[in-house]
Amino acid sequence: MTETRVRFGILGCANIARKVSRAILLSPNTTISAIGSRSLEKATAFASENHFPESTKVYGSYGAVLDDPDVDAVYVPLPTSLHVQWAVLAAQKKKHLLLEKPVALNVGELDVILAACEASGVQFMDATMWMHHPRTAHMKEVLSDEQRFGQLKSVHSTFTFTADEDFLKNDIRVNPNLDSLGALGDTGWYNIRAILWAHDYELPNTVTAFRDPVYNESGVILSCGASLNWNKYRKLVTFHCSFLSNICMDITTLGTKGNLRVHDFVIPFNEKVGSFYAVADSKWAERALGCGPEPSEV
Incomplete structure (x- = not known):
């Protein structure tokens, strides 16, 4: 039985996303379906520099990635102050969530994120890499x-x-x-x-x-x-x-x-x-x- 590939979308072009996107592409059961940045030019350059598949869609906004029906899960390496906004919206859009650490500025924000994931029935995972080694x-x-x-x-x-x-x-x-x-x-x-x-x-x-x-x-x-x-x-x-x-x-x-x-x-x-x-x-x-x-x- 062939395992279904998880199609990732990436919000932002943070430096840590270079490492995690490489891991996504090396994994046999994941791929990068889309990437979005506040600048279309920056997203295009990031996709090229990191050897994303030609099929990867490039967007000039984060919201466009969340609206893409070909995205199953999103990786969010945005600044911590933006996590609660975009993590909650991702959950509401029924996207599974891989959230860069630290996951929130405080426990209250994390509770909001987890509640949104639970309400939408999506998976939450934080990107503390060594835990999964x-x-x-x-x-x-x-x-x-x-x-x-x-x-x-x-x-x-x-x-x-x-x-x-x-x-x-x-x-x-x-x-x-x-x-x-x-x-x-x-x-x-x-x-x-x-x-x-x-x-x-x-x-x-x-x-x-x-x-x-x-x-x-x-x-x-x-x-x-x-x-x-x-x-x-x-x-x-x-x-x-x-x-x-x-x-x-x-x-x-x-x-x-x-x-x-x-x-x-x-x-x-x-x-x-x-x-x-x-x-x-x-x-x-x-x-x-x-x-x-x-x-x-x-």
């Missing part, structure tokens, strides 16, 4: 192995990259009118998701922001962090996110019997390889001149 499923198996990993005691997650001067002045992620969450929404989103993923999405009892976050002149966060506590389990968790430090995409999880580390959880350093490191039952060597076993690469 086969490596992530394998890592979860390791964390769930009580015989080797034991009980989860601590998680530390970091996602940073050094933004250039043009980014810090002009990118939508530092514009309070477009993506007011700044580094917390762009990179911290991944850290928080990693922490909740490791805890099977049980919410912490308390969250405490670290002192002295870095803001730009418009009041948008450029660098920050926090600690999270699960009091009844006596677990302490931290994260750090920033536009001001070299690329780092780490998760370190500590268990009573084992550890797991991954150094590129957001985007693998090598497109064709996704590795992580795990170890169990580590002990000091004689005279503490080392320890073993050494972490193994998976």
Whole structure:
């Protein structure tokens, strides 16, 4: 039986859409049926530069994509401040929704989006890519192995990259009118998701922001962090996110019997390889001149 291909429409020409559109075209059961931008010229150039199929329709508006009967689902990589408007309209047009992260500026907006999807009977998915990677499923198996990993005691997650001067002045992620969450929404989103993923999405009892976050002149966060506590389990968790430090995409999880580390959880350093490191039952060597076993690469 031949699987039905999902026909995607894309709203906007954001840089992240280059990566996701490539994934859509590489997948055997999806294709790009349409793309829309506020400028027809920009949409045409984007389709050409990213090698969209000749059959892809190009529109000079977002609404035209939603009105296209040949579009089953839409990918929305628009600025976060526009998500609730266009996600709700997409749901009302009976289009399934793949929504770029952060999905909304606050929980209230997300509730509106989810209610619209439920009312129209369409699928909602957020575009946190690493959650859908086969490596992530394998890592979860390791964390769930009580015989080797034991009980989860601590998680530390970091996602940073050094933004250039043009980014810090002009990118939508530092514009309070477009993506007011700044580094917390762009990179911290991944850290928080990693922490909740490791805890099977049980919410912490308390969250405490670290002192002295870095803001730009418009009041948008450029660098920050926090600690999270699960009091009844006596677990302490931290994260750090920033536009001001070299690329780092780490998760370190500590268990009573084992550890797991991954150094590129957001985007693998090598497109064709996704590795992580795990170890169990580590002990000091004689005279503490080392320890073993050494972490193994998976």
